[in-house]
């Protein structure tokens with residue numbers, strides 16, 4: 490039997506339709522979600538071992554070099570994946586992708602007039618250790634404009650994808666950088682109605698984790714939904 | 729970094745859209761480059777995997793009926809014996825808007841509380857530009873009418889006509905059963921999405 494997952498707190502998340510982010514009006518579902526309250530299909534989930542990771546998969550500074558080094562400000566991003574009971578999630582697959590230092594993505598559909606960095610791919614992945622820790626090295630992504638409101642720019646951000654132990658915990662989100670003046674103006678971050686929830690997507694400068702004379706560091710923790718503790722033992726088998 | 733509340737709990741990290749460039753991180757070959765030895769969820773079904781070989785495919789449509797050609801589609805399913813499971817990941821095609829998986833037909837999975845098992849189904853999860861959260865849904869098989877009629881999840885759907893949004897129609901191609909199900913994110917015939 491699998492422990493159930495605490496239901497999602499929808500107030501922490503953006504609603505499906507948020508007119509400040511125009512594409513959500515075309516694509517956001519309008520009908521209420523059907524509440525399942527957990528079945529084996531969603532309480533299980535794929536697991537990914539450390540063995541499946543390449544040696545450079547968590548080093549965006551080195552994993553796409555073609556005869557040179559990426560341009561930009563070298564940074565380490567690190568933190569923990571926890572669940573809603575503040576317990577570390579070990580063995581979580583964390584994947585990340587981002588623009589290069591000038592705000593350009595290595596993607597066939599990105600038309601922003603900024604150079605593609607020949608030595609920067611912009612994606613990586615890692616699996617959390619027994620304490621739920623993850624870390625990777627990269628360059629700080631640049632801001633970029635996008636087609637939404639006239640004059641909309643995205644703050645520097647890194648996209649994150651996380652698998653916990655259950656498919657129900659599946660999460661994709663974005664991490665921002667403390668002190669970025671574009672943050673209050675961002676239409677995507679502002680799809681989240683709760684101000685305190687928005688601040689939880691902002692990584693903190695972590696001088697203690699830097700590599701002196703070489704690389705700055707930022708810290709950001711991720712919280713997935715927790716498991717519900719079983720208070721009574723009268724549950725039927727097979728759920 | 730975060731401090732638990734007085735009950736020792738932490739609030740969930742909020743979701744954000746996967747954006748238009750989700751392919752870079754999760755299916756980099758579709759973004760136009762090779763970087764990992766093996767992209768997550770891209771490996772074909774192992775040749776020895778027991779079960780009936782099937783193909784599932786469909787389109788993703790927005791509220792206006794336009795194709796969503798930049799969506800990420802993930803699939804988690806039971807194996808033929810009902811145990812979990814198999815995981816696949818793809819994207820809708822930039823040209824045709826189609827997603828597809830070649831897999832095996834899953835077995836029945838036990839339901840909550842010892843009730844009759846759920847009808848065989850695939851769990852689908854979508855992320856895309858314009859979706860503020862990843863969306864969970866399911867695919868049931870159109871040639872299993874009796875099992876579908878008894879399925880506790882399909883029966884939870886209050887409006888009988890909405891149940892059909894989770895049932896894929898069967899055809900056949902080159903001797904392989906093909907199950908087709910379009911996912912309508914919003915508007916007429918909106919797919920039933922799940923709060924799991």
Ligand SMILES: [Fe+3]
Nearest residue numbers: 643646648747
């Ligand atoms: Fe982005």
